[in-house]
Amino acid sequence: AQTVTQSQPEMSVQEAETVTLSCTYDTSESNYYLFWYKQPPSRQMILVIRQEAYKQQNATENRFSVNFQKAAKSFSLKISDSQLGDTAMYFCAFIKYNNNDMRFGAGTRLTVKP
Amino acid sequence: DTAVSQTPKYLVTQMGNDKSIKCEQNLGHDTMYWYKQDSKKFLKIMFSYNNKELIINETVPNRFSPKSPDKAHLNLHINSLELGDSAVYFCASSAQDGVVAQYFGPGTRLTVL
Structure with a gap:
């Protein structure tokens, strides 16, 4: 069975910094x-x-980017120029190809401080 | 232009009652899901329906029964509610092949007293 682990239950970052x-x-x-x-x-x-x-290139969406290391089975999320509105729980999720059973990690609570 | 909608958003009821949560998606997706998020924020899949057929049932008590009148709707009916059923229930949908993401509704917070 697939498992997803998020080892950081809580994190905080100053506004405008990277996490x-x-x-x-x-x-x-x-x-x-x-x-x-x-x-x-x-x-x-x-x-x-x-x-x-199957894509080697890391995905990017505006201030959000990932560091995907397939061999290490690691998938980290980088948030640049953090904004107050980024304060949230963040969940990592995995799904096999051609399958609908999505597995979630336990989540990381991120707080962006002014 | 809500993509995935759920009603109600909040539901407070007494133990032993029967209740339903409705879900509708206008994305044209073939697969819909129900998830339960517990008090520790852990998300777990309960059911998945693909073109009105059940394809996942993750050892959920049979007091929970999904009903899909058509591929745009997946309702969740819960019989004989228990205190432990208190949680947030999310509906989601995705394209059939699962290679795209699942899109979630706003959630229904169920509180059983």
Whole structure:
């Protein structure tokens, strides 16, 4: 079974600085997808970024980028120029190719301080 | 233009009651899901429906029953509610092949007294 581990239950960062959230996963699959979701206090789950395992290039979405290390089974999220609105729970998620069973990590609570 | 909607957003009820949560998506997706998020924020899949067929059932008590009248709707009915059912329930949808992300509704906070 696939497992997703987020080893940082809580993190904080000063506004405008950069922060990296860690995620590791365990799988024997070679083709899969990884995601980061954000859950602000409003509790809405918002897709931040996704990465296909077969792509070597790291995904980027504006201030959000990932460092995908397939051999190490690591998928970290970097948030640049942190904003107060980035304060939220961040969930790393894994899904096998052609499968609908998404597995989530336990989440990292990020607080952006003014 | 809400993509995935759920009603109600809040539900407070007494133990032993039966309740339903409704979900609708207008994304044209073929697969819909129900997740439970517990008090520690852990998200776990409960059900998945693909074109009105159940394809995942993660050892959820049979008091929980998903009902899909069509591929745009997936409702969750809960019988004989228990205190431990208190949680936030999320509906989500995705394209059939699962290679794109799942898109979530706003969640329903269920409180059982």
